[in-house]
Amino acid sequence: MSTPSTTLSPETGEQLLLHHFGDLEQQHLSSSLGMWFFLASEVMFFTGMIAAYAVYRALSPEAFHLASLHIDKWLGFFNTWVLLTSSWTMALAVRCTQVGDRRGILRYLLLTAVFGTAFLGVKAYEYGTKIEHHLFPGPHFVVPGSPRDVHATEEGAGDAAHASDYQKLRDASMVDGQLDVKEFANNLGRFQLMFVLYFFMTGIHAFHMIIGIVLILLFAVLTKLHWFSGYGQTQIEMLGLYWHFVDVVWVFLYPLLYLIE
Amino acid sequence: MTELSRSSDAREGPHHVVSLQTYFLVYVALVVLLAATVLASEMPFSRSGHLYAAMAISAVKTILIALIFMHVYYSAPLTWITAAGTLMWVALMIGFFLIDYGSRTWIDILGKWPAGQ
Numbered sequence: 412m413s414t415p416s417t418t419l420s421p422e423t424g425e426q427l428l429l430h431h432f433g434d435l436e437q438q439h440l441s442s443s444l445g446m447w448f449f450l451a452s453e454v455m456f457f458t459g460m461i462a463a464y465a466v467y468r469a470l471s472p473e474a475f476h477l478a479s480l481h482i483d484k485w486l487g488f489f490n491t492w493v494l495l496t497s498s499w500t501m502a503l504a505v506r507c508t509q510v511g512d513r514r515g516i517l518r519y520l521l522l523t524a525v526f527g528t529a530f531l532g533v534k535a536y537e538y539g540t541k542i543e544h545h546l547f548p549g550p551h552f553v554v555p556g557s558p559r560d561v562h563a564t565e566e567g568a569g570d571a572a573h574a575s576d577y578q579k580l581r582d583a584s585m586v587d588g589q590l591d592v593k594e595f596a597n598n599l600g601r602f603q604l605m606f607v608l609y610f611f612m613t614g615i616h617a618f619h620m621i622i623g624i625v626l627i628l629l630f631a632v633l634t635k636l637h638w639f640s641g642y643g644q645t646q647i648e649m650l651g652l653y654w655h656f657v658d659v660v661w662v663f664l665y666p667l668l669y670l671i672e
Numbered sequence: 673m674t675e676l677s678r679s680s681d682a683r684e685g686p687h688h689v690v691s692l693q694t695y696f697l698v699y700v701a702l703v704v705l706l707a708a709t710v711l712a713s714e715m716p717f718s719r720s721g722h723l724y725a726a727m728a729i730s731a732v733k734t735i736l737i738a739l740i741f742m743h744v745y746y747s748a749p750l751t752w753i754t755a756a757g758t759l760m761w762v763a764l765m766i767g768f769f770l771i772d773y774g775s776r777t778w779i780d781i782l783g784k785w786p787a788g789q
Binding site for chain 2 (some may be wrong): 443448449450454472484488498501506629632649652662663666670671
């Protein structure tokens with residue numbers, strides 16, 4: 412009974428116990444603890460951005476509200492649904508590692524990758540329409556309805572919703588019937604800032620998704636190659652934790668960016 | 673060589689296997705809560721009312737995902753504490769941010785954030 416665990420074939424579906432751990436439970440606990448510490452630091456990273464969002468939204472609620480109307484809530488709804496479904500399939504992949512169903516692991520990992528890619532596809536479409544409408548922050552950015560908005564001057568009031576943001580921000584900057592020039596400039600700037608936050612937060616989130624999808628595909632290949640011992644219970648569960656975390660971030664980003672009223 | 677041998681429960685592994693039904697119910701609950709988020713955004717609440725409703729629903733979704741999908745409910749106490757501790761770090765960070773920005777207009781410091789802004 413002194414057989415070193417490293418000589419066990421992964422084929423038997425039993426996990427290898429590394430020599431510096433007392434038992435499998437301790438080995439698994441240290442992995443999940445490490446992952447949770449990493450996730451806690453990731454949560455803080457996203458909280459920093461959400462705090463910036465909270466401060467500027469509190470300073471210029473009207474600007475954030477108007478900007479949010481340009482972000483399609485139904486595309487966001489679809490994407491949230493896709494991401495929740497991917498979390499479900501990920502949880503099922505982890506379950507398959509626990510019951511030793513290798514085909515199931517592959518099936519659910521690939522499904523998760525497909526849903527993740529679908530999410531990124533919709534995201535790319537959203538980015539495309541925003542860039543087209545001059546809503547990507549930078550020199551290209553135009554507040555709809557402002558004197559710089561070629562659309563508004565060419566088509567006049569034809570596109571009322573499109574043309575009125577500038578005017579609405581102006582209305583929101585009135586103090587006792589007088590235009591507060593500084594406040595107006597702040598509101599115009601923060602209308603654009605909402606898009607800075609939108610692109611930055613969803614962009615960083617999408618970056619996490621890309622890393623997640625690459626890891627999922629890599630783990631699927633490794634599962635196919637019988638690389639892991641014990642069906643990769645620990646490894647795939649840690650990947651699952653990361654994927655669910657990315658889902659949780661989106662659960663907060665969706666109402667904050669897409670659903671202001 | 674006991675430290676190299678497999679533990680007695682090696683066949684089962686250190687996992688609690690959650691039933692397919694539980695996972696499915698959690699998934700359904702998450703989709704229902706997603707629908708509730710959109711529905712709440714259409715309701716005639718005040719602006720802060722919308723924010724509180726949306727954040728409350730998001731918090732419930734997060735708890736479901738963390739407890740069941742991320743297995744916190746079935747995990748060791750140390751994992752519980754680490755996961756719940758995340759909330760404390762977030763509360764500290766958000767709390768001090770709000771204290772900072774909320775109190776900036778209380779005293780007028782030359783060259784700093786001007787009073788009234």
